[in-house]
Amino acid sequence: MKKTSFYVLDVFAEKKYAGNQLAVFRNAGHLSTEEMQQIAREVNFSETTFILSDEQKGDGFEVRIFTPMEEVPFAGHPTLGTAHILRNEILQGRADSVTLNLKVGQIPVSFSPDGYAWMKQMPPVFGPQHKTEILASLLGLEPAELDERHPVEEVSTGMPFFIVPLKNLAALQKIKVNKEKYFDLIKDTVAKGILVFCPEAHEPQNDISVRVFVEYHGVPEDPATGSGNGCLAGYLVQHRYFGTDNIDLRSEQGYEMGRPSLLLLKAGQNGTKLDVSVGGKSILVAQGEFV
Numbered sequence: 001m002k003k004t005s006f007y008v009l010d011v012f013a014e015k016k017y018a019g020n021q022l023a024v025f026r027n028a029g030h031l032s033t034e035e036m037q038q039i040a041r042e043v044n045f046s047e048t049t050f051i052l053s054d055e056q057k058g059d060g061f062e063v064r065i066f067t068p069m070e071e072v073p074f075a076g077h078p079t080l081g082t083a084h085i086l087r088n089e090i091l092q093g094r095a096d097s098v099t100l101n102l103k104v105g106q107i108p109v110s111f112s113p114d115g116y117a118w119m120k121q122m123p124p125v126f127g128p129q130h131k132t133e134i135l136a137s138l139l140g141l142e143p144a145e146l147d148e149r150h151p152v153e154e155v156s157t158g159m160p161f162f163i164v165p166l167k168n169l170a171a172l173q174k175i176k177v178n179k180e181k182y183f184d185l186i187k188d189t190v191a192k193g194i195l196v197f198c199p200e201a202h203e204p205q206n207d208i209s210v211r212v213f214v215e216y217h218g219v220p221e222d223p224a225t226g227s228g229n230g231c232l233a234g235y236l237v238q239h240r241y242f243g244t245d246n247i248d249l250r251s252e253q254g255y256e257m258g259r260p261s262l263l264l265l266k267a268g269q270n271g272t273k274l275d276v277s278v279g280g281k282s283i284l285v286a287q288g289e290f291v
Helices: 033-043 076-090 132-139 169-173 179-186 226-238
Strands: 004-011 020-025 048-051 061-066 097-102 105-111 117-121 125-130 152-156 160-165 193-198 208-214 219-222 246-253 261-270 273-280 282-290
Touching: 004 076, 020 033, 020 076, 033 048, 033 061, 048 076, 061 076, 076 097, 076 105, 076 117, 076 226, 076 273, 076 282, 117 226, 125 132, 125 160, 125 226, 132 160, 132 179, 132 193, 152 226, 160 226, 169 193, 169 208, 193 226, 208 226, 226 246, 226 261, 226 273
Parallel strands: 020 048, 061 097, 160 193, 208 246
Antiparallel strands: 004 020, 004 282, 048 061, 097 105, 105 117, 117 273, 125 152, 152 160, 193 208, 208 219, 246 261, 261 273
16 A cells, blocks of 8 residues: 555544544545555544545545444534545635535535534435334433433434434433444434434533434444534424524534534525534644555
8 A cells, every 4th residue: 555644633623632533534546445444443533534536526526434344425524524624735725615525425515714614414304203212221311311392313414313302411421322222223223323412511602412322333422423413403493492493503512521522503494495504623633644
């Protein structure tokens, strides 16, 4: 394998060593799928991305995303972090937006002067709803700790998640996932990840707090999940969780892991479809070469 340059970023982070870690490999088209998977397993972050070429194909850059276990069609923090590298390292800061050609389709990312980048996700697709008792038992909670006013539901904006509403932060903090019950649940479902949220936050300036568990992809808990929060944004509008058809929220994640993260969520009805955008910052912390 010839030398391949890479970057390490913290995504959805307000400062270094927070948020979700991401490795981005550049000009990686010479790598085979097997080599990409081996590298992703070696790096062992929740996701690693590969920009196949510094040149655009059509009007977007070809990008592939891998967890330590497998390739995935879409993921949020890899999209945002890879867009940061495309704009700042490949395009030398000369673009207000970039488009990533992913397995799920084209995802545009725009950059605002305040340092935040925004990705517009696919319109949410709402799947089956599930019994509160099953998810409560799986999470080590009592059924009464889930918010029965809103459903446990599978939602996807490219990567499907179970969305599980809780009543308060105390319940969110005490979660202990039962792996046996988790794998028993997901063997027959499209969604493999579980996003749990509540309307209380660790920081007073934030609106909601989130935890995400994706053991199926080799990620017991994720510190910042753009794809999952995009599903959540669609869910909050679909079910009028805050009593409105539009949301503009600050979602925190990763506090229980010691990697506090901030994700900005915007969603609203646009005619017959629901628009979802997720924003955040990416911070470059390292770069080098695989030899």
